[in-house]
Amino acid sequence: MLTIISILVENKPGILWKVTNMFRSRNFNIESISVGVTVDPEFSRMTITTKGDEKYVQQIVKQLDKMIDTVEVRRLDEHKTVYRELILFKIKVSKASDSMEINKLASAYGAKVHDAKKDSIMVELTATPDQINAFEELAKPYGIIETARTGVAALQRSGA
Amino acid sequence: MENMIGARALMVALEKEGVKEVFGLPGGANLPMYDELYKSNIRHILARHEQSAAHMADGYGRVSRKPGVCFATSGPGSTNLITGIATAQADSAPMVAITGQVPVKMIGRDAFQESDIIGMSNPCVKYAFQPRDPSEIPEVVKKGFYIASTGRPGPVLLDIPKDVQQNEGKMTFPHEFKIRGYHPWTDPDIANIEKAIDMLLSSEKPIILSGGGVIISSTFPELQSIAEMLMIPVVTTFKGKGSFPENHPLSLGPIGMHGHAEANKLMVEADCVLAIGTRFSDRSIGTFEEFEKRLKIIHMDVDPAEIGKNQTTSIAVVGDLQASLRIMVKMLMKKAIKQTEENKWIKHVKEVKQYWRENLKLPKGEMTAAKILRKLREVLPKEAITTTEVGQHQMWASLFFDVIHPGTFFSSTGLGTMGWGFPAAIGAKVARPDVPVVDIAGEGSFNMTENSLATSVLEDIPVIVFLVNNSSLGMVAQWQRTFYDRRMIGIDLKNCPDYVKIAESYGAQGIRAQSLDELGRAIKAGLKSDVTTVIDIPIDPDDDVLPFVAPGTPLKDMILPS
Ligand SMILES: Cc1ncc(C[n+]2csc(CCOP(=O)(O)OP(=O)(O)O)c2C)c(N)n1
Numbered sequence: 265m266l267t268i269i270s271i272l273v274e275n276k277p278g279i280l281w282k283v284t285n286m287f288r289s290r291n292f293n294i295e296s297i298s299v300g301v302t303v304d305p306e307f308s309r310m311t312i313t314t315k316g317d318e319k320y321v322q323q324i325v326k327q328l329d330k331m332i333d334t335v336e337v338r339r340l341d342e343h344k345t346v347y348r349e350l351i352l353f354k355i356k357v358s359k360a361s362d363s364m365e366i367n368k369l370a371s372a373y374g375a376k377v378h379d380a381k382k383d384s385i386m387v388e389l390t391a392t393p394d395q396i397n398a399f400e401e402l403a404k405p406y407g408i409i410e411t412a413r414t415g416v417a418a419l420q421r422s423g424a
Numbered sequence: 425m426e427n428m429i430g431a432r433a434l435m436v437a438l439e440k441e442g443v444k445e446v447f448g449l450p451g452g453a454n455l456p457m458y459d460e461l462y463k464s465n466i467r468h469i470l471a472r473h474e475q476s477a478a479h480m481a482d483g484y485g486r487v488s489r490k491p492g493v494c495f496a497t498s499g500p501g502s503t504n505l506i507t508g509i510a511t512a513q514a515d516s517a518p519m520v521a522i523t524g525q526v527p528v529k530m531i532g533r534d535a536f537q538e539s540d541i542i543g544m545s546n547p548c549v550k551y552a553f554q555p556r557d558p559s560e561i562p563e564v565v566k567k568g569f570y571i572a573s574t575g576r577p578g579p580v581l582l583d584i585p586k587d588v589q590q591n592e593g594k595m596t597f598p599h600e601f602k603i604r605g606y607h608p609w610t611d612p613d614i615a616n617i618e619k620a621i622d623m624l625l626s627s628e629k630p631i632i633l634s635g636g637g638v639i640i641s642s643t644f645p646e647l648q649s650i651a652e653m654l655m656i657p658v659v660t661t662f663k664g665k666g667s668f669p670e671n672h673p674l675s676l677g678p679i680g681m682h683g684h685a686e687a688n689k690l691m692v693e694a695d696c697v698l699a700i701g702t703r704f705s706d707r708s709i710g711t712f713e714e715f716e717k718r719l720k721i722i723h724m725d726v727d728p729a730e731i732g733k734n735q736t737t738s739i740a741v742v743g744d745l746q747a748s749l750r751i752m753v754k755m756l757m758k759k760a761i762k763q764t765e766e767n768k769w770i771k772h773v774k775e776v777k778q779y780w781r782e783n784l785k786l787p788k789g790e791m792t793a794a795k796i797l798r799k800l801r802e803v804l805p806k807e808a809i810t811t812t813e814v815g816q817h818q819m820w821a822s823l824f825f826d827v828i829h830p831g832t833f834f835s836s837t838g839l840g841t842m843g844w845g846f847p848a849a850i851g852a853k854v855a856r857p858d859v860p861v862v863d864i865a866g867e868g869s870f871n872m873t874e875n876s877l878a879t880s881v882l883e884d885i886p887v888i889v890f891l892v893n894n895s896s897l898g899m900v901a902q903w904q905r906t907f908y909d910r911r912m913i914g915i916d917l918k919n920c921p922d923y924v925k926i927a928e929s930y931g932a933q934g935i936r937a938q939s940l941d942e943l944g945r946a947i948k949a950g951l952k953s954d955v956t957t958v959i960d961i962p963i964d965p966d967d968d969v970l971p972f973v974a975p976g977t978p979l980k981d982m983i984l985p986s
Binding site for chain 1: 542546547550551571603604605606727728729731732733736
């Protein structure tokens with residue numbers, strides 16, 4: 265099961281390293297991670313996704329909570345949370361029809377097309393990790409030249 | 425607000441924390457600190473190796489329950505501290521380690537004696553600070569001491585660049601501060617304490633497992649009241665050894681790899697355990713799965729992250745142990761629970777205990793581990809503090825040296841650091857100059873930090889080194905005999921050096937004891953002596969520590985002497 269953990273940390277140097285070092289030293293795994301400063305510049309928010317059973321996730325949350333640099337650690341419920349990841353794909357265009365098809369695919373997924381060249385197209389998709397994986401499967405037959413992916417950002421819905 | 429240089433502010437801040445002694449060794453990057461130390465009222469105790477300085481601070485901290493302070497320079501000085509810091513972390517000992525660092529402008533340029541000590545120490549400190557401006561020092565010291573000594577204690581590192589020590593800043597010494605992400609005090613959940621009592625009362629074979637947390641929180645009378653009111657036998661972890669008087673009728677002693685036979689046997693029979701201040705280390709419980717499958721576990725601890733880490737619990741009570749146990753005692757008093765009847769379980773417990781006390785087979789001879797340690801107990805006053813090194817002698821101490829005054833026994837149990845016991849004994853003696861301090865040592869371990877003899881003699885900190893000398897790295901030898909078909913390698917120390925001469929060359933007293941009478945006299949001489957005494961006690965190098973629970977096997981498969 266995908267678990268999303270949202271961590272408010274002090275916006276100070278070295279905190280990202282300490283958090284990831286804790287994951288490493290305790291034998292926990294990070295699926296994705298994203299970090300950015302919050303509206304209040306004293307804090308950053310880190311969003312970490314991981315997979316594992318209940319006991320494992322509970323331990324991760326407790327160990328994060330124990331860290332002195334983490335101000336708030338919350339486990340977000342997938343169903344009550346808006347969570348998105350951004351990915352850029354550079355996809356190969358081998359024949360004229362490819363370009364049309366990729367454009368169609370992109371619009372079906374609500375992705376933006378940025379850099380349409382004769383032999384490649386760049387597509388930007390903001391979606392859930394599942395949707396991104398689905399898109400990737402469909403784009404694979406054309407040939408994916410390269411990708412860059414951000415990791416999940418997530419916020420709980422109001423009143424949830 | 426006052427103007428002063430960072431190093432001066434450091435001393436003022438340390439004095440405000442009540443620091444009277446620091447253990448350390450100087451070098452280029454901490455000279456400004458030493459220059460201010462020279463001018464301050466704080467006593468400097470010179471160690472001959474930074475690792476020992478850290479162990480001294482650790483011993484001081486465990487005994488006084490206030491952070492011990494050690495100083496080291498940058499680069500090798502700071503890396504030498506690491507073993508000491510990691511040892512303190514593994515045993516949750518309060519410590520503030522203060523290192524010099526290259527000037528801020530030089531950081532990251534591979535300067536002479538630059539080491540990234542913040543990076544290297546990260547997994548083994550509770551927290552680390554590197555102030556970049558002199559004016560940060562007062563607050564950083566205050567926070568450092570607070571973090572090191574509250575909640576689950578641990579080592580804090582202050583790494584101070586040389587220019588931050590040398591430059592002037594505007595100093596305010598804060599009374600209050602906030603650390604947004606640190607909340608060491610949780611109120612214990614009263615409802616869960618109530619449930620715990622019900623669970624204990626409804627179980628047929630309850631047992632108390634008392635861990636190091638009971639010693640750290642010094643919550644001995646509360647533990648004893650609970651055990652007595654509920655008539656529940658008490659086993660301890662090795663770190664919890666002596667958290668309950670070992671001459672008490674309900675005491676069974678430590679469980680674990682080299683636990684007492686009766687403790688391991690009865691632990692295996694119990695149906696419900698009240699585990700207090702323990703992290704369920706593999707050395708204590710054998711296998712994780714076995715333990716939780718069989719038992720209802722009530723777990724009390726100050727560290728929420730310990731709940732469910734190694735064992736699934738039925739009831740958890742998170743909070744300061746003293747607070748939790750006090751609430752439990754009050755509840756029991758209110759309920760007027762006082763079990764005076766000896767039920768079936770207690771009768772059985774007493775029988776098993778008596779059987780193993782009388783029938784555990786011990787090696788024959790005069791100078792065996794059991795006999796020399798019982799001699800030590802006989803001669804040593806009950807309030808004396810003992811530390812140990814790491815190896816067979818440590819486990820023999822666990823088996824044959826009963827701790828009667830709670831909280832007087834200390835060992836490197838988590839990291840298992842050879843060389844810890846002697847400097848830690850020196851630190852302990854600084855904290856408690858009024859009581860005798862004895863390091864129960866193996867010669868292999870003592871060899872690692874024996875140069876602390878210089879510190880103990882020159883600084884007038886007399887302790888006794890009770891050297892159980894089997895002229896080998898005995899514990900390793902035992903594993904080679906047991907698991908590697910007697911292929912003995914790297915364990916023979918060939919009686920080198922001569923520890924009586926070593927002691928004498930440092931100006932300490934060295935005595936060799938070859939009979940129990942000589943030993944008794946030597947201990948008495950040590951107790952009377954103004955200088956440190958090393959009692960060299962030759963024993964048979966072939967003796968094993970038994971009982972023995974092989975690593976990765978359950979307690980029930982304990983190997984007994986045949
Ligand atoms: C620093 C360090 N190195 C290695 C070990 C592994 N080790 C554990 S016990 C032991 C032998 C200790 O010998 P000694 O101090 O003479 O005690 P004995 O077992 O003989 O009583 C060794 C080498 C350790 N615990 N610590």
